[in-house]
Amino acid sequence: MSATSPHPTLPPGLTALSPGEEAVMRAFGRILLVLPRAMNADLEAEQRMSLSEYSVLRHLSESPHRRMRMSELAQACDMSLSGMTRLAAKLESSGFMKRVKCDEDARGWNAVLTDKGLDRLREAWPTHLRSVRRHIFDHLGDLDLEALAKTLGKIAGDA
Template identity: 40%
Template sequence: MTDAVRPGSAAHPRPDPAGAKIGPEIGTEIGTEIGTEIATEICTGATTEIRAQDSEGHAVWRHYLRGHATVTRALEAELLARQELSLAAFDVLAELAQAPERRMRMTELADAVLLSRSGVTRMVDRLERLGLVTRGRVEEDGRGIAATLTDQGQEQLDRASVTHVAAVQRHFVNRLDETDLRDLRRISRRLTAGAAPEPAATSAELTALSPRHD
């Protein structure tokens, strides 16, 4: 190594014992140390911000879960008290009522009510014992099982729908203003993006979703 590049040579003078000079080498070390501190502060700040954003998102998620659970529990309680029908059973009957010939394949029914295959099978078992639903093989291809809403099931659904609509109005719609409802609808559509297209709301449904101020 030549004197031109050797640390401590004339090209890179070290400070004298009195500290009269700070050469490029020490200046580089100080600059590196300062740069590292700044970079660390930036990274720490960025990490803190990311954690804050993440924490906020999880807080919203928890509020959403609590809100959903509060409303669904209230609906379930009223349906059980007034109609002796669970919310899941009501959903099954409602889906069948809207299907052609009031009949759906079990696999389609499970997807529609967001239950597992085994879950919807157990639910249909109970409804069948009550005479609200029947089951049979799909005639078109002889494979698969379909559930069909009976006349008794339709009558039970009609009675339960009165309780359900009133409970949704009381525990959900009336607690939100028009802006809340629009925002929630937009957010819900974004969350379900890629799922089956949502049917257009009827005028009756839109009227039912309008906040009441009485």
């Protein structure tokens, strides 16, 4: 059932979406599916690197001492801890990061970006930048980017 088609027993106070709202909802849902796939395809084709791998290296590069707890890195990359552990093992085997015991907590592990990993991130960055521009910013025209970022941040914070 479409969100624009009111159900005969619609609860009081709940309003069906307008056709314009329905169009936004459907387009937004489509973007959530196709945008990561397109950006991943660009990185895979040009860099033989997944968007998830790029995201891990980017987050580590932006962290103090290029280091993050594995659990925090997983959260930042929107991955499960087990998924992050598998990806970290792959990146570690390539020499792009290493895992070390946390000084503060003997049970925890930190992911640390290596110099080789930083070099790899720098190598892949132009491909990622071209992809972001082509798939996102080339379509936004004169939109108020500050307002858009604020609104998207509200949506993400509410989810």
